[in-house]
Amino acid sequence: MRTGGEAPPAVLAGIFKDLFGYTGSLADAVSHEDVSGWDSLGHVQLIEELETAFSVRISSAEMLEMTHLGAIRGLLRQRGVALE
Amino acid sequence: MSFPWAEPDVSPWDEETLARLSAPDRARLVRRWLEDPAVTIDWRMACDALCASEIPARDRSFLVSLLRRSGELPPSSPRLRVAITGTGTLGPLVDLLRCRLVAEGFSSDVHVGQFGQMHFELRKPEAFWPWREPPSAVLVGIDVGGVLPDRTGVDLPSDAGHVRADEALADLAEALRAFRSRYPIPVFVNNLPPIASGFQGVHEGSDQRGTRPLIGRFNEGLAALARSEPDVFVLDLCGLAAELGGLRFFDARRWYYARMPCSYDGFTEWACEAASAIATFARGPRKCIAVDLDDTLWGGILGEVGPRGIELGQEGLGLAYRDFQAELRRIRRQGVLLAAASKNDPPMVDQVFEQNPQMVLCRDDFVAMETNWEDKSANIRRIAADLGIGLDSVIFLDDSPQERSLVRWELPDVLTPVLPADPVDRPRFLRKLRAWRPLRSTAEDGKRTEYYRMRAASRAHAEAHGSAAAFLLSLRQTLQFKRVEPAELPRLAQMHERTNQFNLTTRRLTAAELADLLNRREFRLYIGQVSDRFGDHGHVIAAVVRVLPGAADGPDPGGVWEIESFLMSCRVIGRVVETAFLQELLREARRSKARHVVARFVPTERNTVAAAFLAAHRFERIADARDAVDGGSTWRLDLETPLAAGPEVVQVTSLAASRDAS
Numbered sequence: 001m002r003t004g005g006e007a008p009p010a011v012l013a014g015i016f017k018d019l020f021g022y023t024g025s026l027a028d029a030v031s032h033e034d035v036s037g038w039d040s041l042g043h044v045q046l047i048e049e050l051e052t053a054f055s056v057r058i059s060s061a062e063m064l065e066m067t068h069l070g071a072i073r074g075l076l077r078q079r080g081v082a083l084e
Numbered sequence: 085m086s087f088p089w090a091e092p093d094v095s096p097w098d099e100e101t102l103a104r105l106s107a108p109d110r111a112r113l114v115r116r117w118l119e120d121p122a123v124t125i126d127w128r129m130a131c132d133a134l135c136a137s138e139i140p141a142r143d144r145s146f147l148v149s150l151l152r153r154s155g156e157l158p159p160s161s162p163r164l165r166v167a168i169t170g171t172g173t174l175g176p177l178v179d180l181l182r183c184r185l186v187a188e189g190f191s192s193d194v195h196v197g198q199f200g201q202m203h204f205e206l207r208k209p210e211a212f213w214p215w216r217e218p219p220s221a222v223l224v225g226i227d228v229g230g231v232l233p234d235r236t237g238v239d240l241p242s243d244a245g246h247v248r249a250d251e252a253l254a255d256l257a258e259a260l261r262a263f264r265s266r267y268p269i270p271v272f273v274n275n276l277p278p279i280a281s282g283f284q285g286v287h288e289g290s291d292q293r294g295t296r297p298l299i300g301r302f303n304e305g306l307a308a309l310a311r312s313e314p315d316v317f318v319l320d321l322c323g324l325a326a327e328l329g330g331l332r333f334f335d336a337r338r339w340y341y342a343r344m345p346c347s348y349d350g351f352t353e354w355a356c357e358a359a360s361a362i363a364t365f366a367r368g369p370r371k372c373i374a375v376d377l378d379d380t381l382w383g384g385i386l387g388e389v390g391p392r393g394i395e396l397g398q399e400g401l402g403l404a405y406r407d408f409q410a411e412l413r414r415i416r417r418q419g420v421l422l423a424a425a426s427k428n429d430p431p432m433v434d435q436v437f438e439q440n441p442q443m444v445l446c447r448d449d450f451v452a453m454e455t456n457w458e459d460k461s462a463n464i465r466r467i468a469a470d471l472g473i474g475l476d477s478v479i480f481l482d483d484s485p486q487e488r489s490l491v492r493w494e495l496p497d498v499l500t501p502v503l504p505a506d507p508v509d510r511p512r513f514l515r516k517l518r519a520w521r522p523l524r525s526t527a528e529d530g531k532r533t534e535y536y537r538m539r540a541a542s543r544a545h546a547e548a549h550g551s552a553a554a555f556l557l558s559l560r561q562t563l564q565f566k567r568v569e570p571a572e573l574p575r576l577a578q579m580h581e582r583t584n585q586f587n588l589t590t591r592r593l594t595a596a597e598l599a600d601l602l603n604r605r606e607f608r609l610y611i612g613q614v615s616d617r618f619g620d621h622g623h624v625i626a627a628v629v630r631v632l633p634g635a636a637d638g639p640d641p642g643g644v645w646e647i648e649s650f651l652m653s654c655r656v657i658g659r660v661v662e663t664a665f666l667q668e669l670l671r672e673a674r675r676s677k678a679r680h681v682v683a684r685f686v687p688t689e690r691n692t693v694a695a696a697f698l699a700a701h702r703f704e705r706i707a708d709a710r711d712a713v714d715g716g717s718t719w720r721l722d723l724e725t726p727l728a729a730g731p732e733v734v735q736v737t738s739l740a741a742s743r744d745a746s
Contacts, residue, residue: 015142018149041175044342045145052141060337 008054008076008083015049028070043067054081097126099492100485102133103502111143118150127157132187135180136356137328137349144352148179151186161191164366165219169197169205169212171230172345177223177358180351184359190366195219199343202230203255206263221362224260224273225354227345228295231256231276232302235295246292249301257309260316268596270315270365270523272358275303277325277333277346314577314595317361317523324353360518366592368582369522370499371473373415374464376482377426377433377455381409381445383507386428391435396442404507409444411514416449419529420520421471421536423452425463425480430455451536460487461494470543471536472654474584474690479519523581524595526574528622538618539655545618556659556733559616563661565668566739568609568626573598575623576611579651584690586652586662588683588697589716593628593649606631607648608672610740612665614656624653625665631678642677650683657693664734666701672740674723681723684708686716 006014016022020037024030032038038046047063050056050072056079058066066072073083096117102110114133117123133139134147166181168174178194185192197205197212202224205212213219228235231252240247260271276299291297303322310318325333328349335347346354378385382405383395395402416422422445426433433455437447447453452470454463460482468475476497482488483503492500504513522529546555568576577595584590593601601607612625628649634640647669652662673681683698698719699705708718 014146018145021149021153041173041342044338044344045176045348047337048348049142049145060341063337063341 008081011053012072012083015046015053019045019049026069028073029068031068050076054079056081095126096123097129098489099129099500099502100489102129107136107138108140111139115143115146118147127151127186128189131183135183135187135352137332137352141348144180144348148183151183152179157186157189157191161189162366163191163193164221164362165215165217166192166194166221166223166362167197167209167213167219168194168223168225169202169209170223170225170227171200171202172225172227173199173343174225174345176344176348176351177225177355180355181223181359184355185363188359188363190363200230202226203259206259209263209267218267218269220269221365222263222267222269222271223358223362224271225345226256226274226276228276228279228299229339229343229345232295232298235279235298236293240293246298246301249298250305253302253305253309256306260309260313264313264316264596268315268594268600270317270362270594272317272319272361273306273310274319274321274354275306277322277330279330279334314573314599317365319354319357319361321354321357324357325350328353360521361523364518364521365523365581368584370420370479370519371477371582372421372423372451372467372471373412373479373481373520374423374425374452374467375412375480376460376484376487377424377428379483380481380503381405381412381424382436382443386432386436391432391439394436394440396440398442401507402442404511406442406444407511408507408514411511413445413449415514415520416533417530418525419522419532421451421473421533422449423454423467423471424450425454425460425467427457427460428455448537449533451533451540459490461491464491464495464498470540472539472585472657476690477584479517522578524574524578526578528575528578531622534619535621535655538616538621542616542618553733559618559659559733560735561614561616561659561661561733562735562737563625563664563668564613564615564737564739565665566611566613568598568602568611570599570602572611572623573602576609576626579623579626579653580649583651583653584688585654586657586694586697587688587691588650588694589648589686590688590691591649598628601628606633608645610665610669610672612661612668614659614661621653621656624656625661626651627665627669629669629673631676634679640679642679645673645676645678645681647681647683660733662697663701664736668736668738668740670721670723671738679723681721682706682718683721684710684716684718686714 013026016026016035020035020042022035032043047058047066051058054076056076058075062075066075077083102113105113110133114130118125118130130147131151134143164185168177174196178196181194182192193215195214232248234248260273264271278296278299306318310316333346333350335344338344338347375381383401384393386394396405397403412422433453437443452467454467456463464478464480465475468478474497475495479499479501480491481501481503488500488502491498499519501517504510542559545558573595576598577593580591580593598609602609608629608631610627610629611623613623614621614625627647630646630648632644632646634643670681683703685695685698687695702725703719703721706718706720710716711718
């Protein structure tokens with residue numbers, strides 16, 4: 001259930017801003033090492049936010065792989081979210 | 085020609101609009117207001133609306149991050165410091181608690197301890213607190229994984245299952261007592277929500293070695309601990325989890341990957357409950373609920389259908405209205421005053437109480453009944469004035485959104501919640517209403533309505549007696565003045581929690597702090613019980629005095645008495661009782677050879693009634709360093725000045741001299 005009718009890329013940016021206070025580059029290569037607060041605790045919260053914002057379900061195995069923006073976008077595209 | 089009210093009202097923030105929307109729509113609307121630079125943010129309403137478990141998590145975290153970046157209540161808002169410690173990962177509670185405290189009207193600094201360090205943090209808390217001063221409250225967050233790691237008793241004989249729970253509770257109790265022996269600060273600890281047991285099927289309900297019986301036993305022990313320890317309060321997380329449902333309250337992923345004891349929704353509910361309890365401790369509960377009658381206490385308009393035509397019965401909506409009344413009666417019995425404000429003819433209303441057998445509330449449950457055709461706000465003002473309480477001690481319940489909006493507009497200090505539109509939802513609404521719930525109850529609570537009815541009777545008597553002096557004389561008041569004994573400590577603490585108007589320094593001394601002062605030689609605690617011809621008012625006035633020693637050859641060889649706390653219940657304001665009590669206190673001071681009595685007055689928004697007290701009793705203003713710090717004033721009385729004769733309106737009996745002078 002998306003809120004506010006925002007486009008998916010804006011929602012993704014919004015999640016990173018609200019969870020981590022991060023407004024920098026969201027290029028595919030950007031990973032948890034580049035974002036302060038994106039630790040194991042933050043990761044669990046990030047996964048939850050992605051799930052509720054995009055109405056997708058992410059398994060534990062997938063969760064462990066989504067440590068950089070490229071993997072996140074890959075999974076969302078796979079689930080049918082239009083990121084372009 | 086332009087009318088003044090043709091200007092558009094720039095503030096869109098409105099409870100009624102928000103209440104009509106579904107949770108996701110409400111979130112969308114509030115976000116729009118928050119993001120609009122032309123709209124001034126109402127942080128209280130924003131936090132109250134968005135920081136709730138029904139709201140989508142995405143919008144909650146948006147609010148939380150906005151609050152972290154830029155939000156604050158006005159600097160004049162009271163500020164609290166809260167320290168969190170516990171088992172499990174409690175980080176999410178920090179921001180959520182801050183949000184919910186804003187919804188309650190408080191700014192706050194919230195600090196959470198380290199993972200797994202609870203026992204250390206309770207024994208040496210100053211090593212972890214980021215502040216020099218201790219916090220206003222401590223929140224202890226425990227979870228089954230941290231407290232009952234062996235969560236079943238299957239390895240024990242079938243009749244020894246409780247041993248595990250008892251040991252776990254003893255561990256926690258020891259840590260809490262160690263903390264409280266050094267810091268008499270209120271502690272809010274949660275009980276344990278039930279989780280899936282080790283047993284399945286038919287044994288679930290009967291075998292005592294399962295997790296659920298163990299948790300039940302632990303929770304009972306925790307409740308007993310809170311009953312015996314002053315200022316330890318249990319947050320009913322077990323109840324919250326049941327409301328939310330186990331599937332929403334727990335989150336396996338959060339547990340396994342982050343050792344969090346519950347989901348984001350669970351943490352949100354936890355924060356709501358904790359904030360409400362902490363806020364109640366900080367400012368006292370609301371004392372009076374004023375209700376509308378038509379379509380609130382019963383269905384239908386009394387004036388149109390008559391006393392027997394109203395909807396009130398054993399089924400359907402009639403039953404819902406009866407249950408609403410039953411909940412109000414339950415609340416009244418816990419010390420809240422009930423009043424009615426309704427557009428009705430008084431004789432008709434009397435008939436309902438007398439003739440309708442389905443009424444649950446009776447006339448005596450109400451301390452005030454304003455049934456007339458005037459504006460509800462005027463009626464509420466009158467009710468508060470009659471009861472001698474502030475408007476910020478009143479809750480107003482009315483089924484009409486228009487009436488509610490009007491009262492909110494004219495009397496912003498009155499709490500006017502949005503009553504559910506469907507009557508079947510209202511009993512539950514009352515059960516969840518937190519604003520009136522005190523943290524501690526005493527035997528006096530059940531009698532509070534009676535005390536106020538006595539007061540009303542005495543005022544009717546006053547009208548018959550003309551002059552104030554004649555009236556006071558005819559009351560035949562007596563004051564019993566004595567040193568506080570341990571049995572009176574709960575009432576003394578309750579007075580410190582609740583008294584806002586006649587309170588010189590508004591120090592919220594807790595039961596533990598008062599117990600400590602009772603045992604220290606340099607403190608004297610006094611309490612007074614007042615009766616008049618209408619009955620016994622109970623303990624309604626008290627003072628805490630610190631005796632500063634004097635040098636034998638100095639100007640004050642007998643020491644100086646400083647009044648740390650002087651407070652009086654609003655129900656006896658205006659009867660000169662405070663003068664009688666003070667004079668007895670001054671006699672005590674003279675008996676102990678003190679030469680001076682010092683007292684301070686710290687002004688607040690609510691205690692202007694006490695501002696002239698010290699000057700009126702011949703205290704003189706002196707300079708003191710503390711005045712600059714808290715904006716108060718310091719006063720001194722030379723006890724060599726002859727004491728004025730006691731007011732003839734109060735007969736004083738002092739039991740103080742019978743206690744050994746210490």
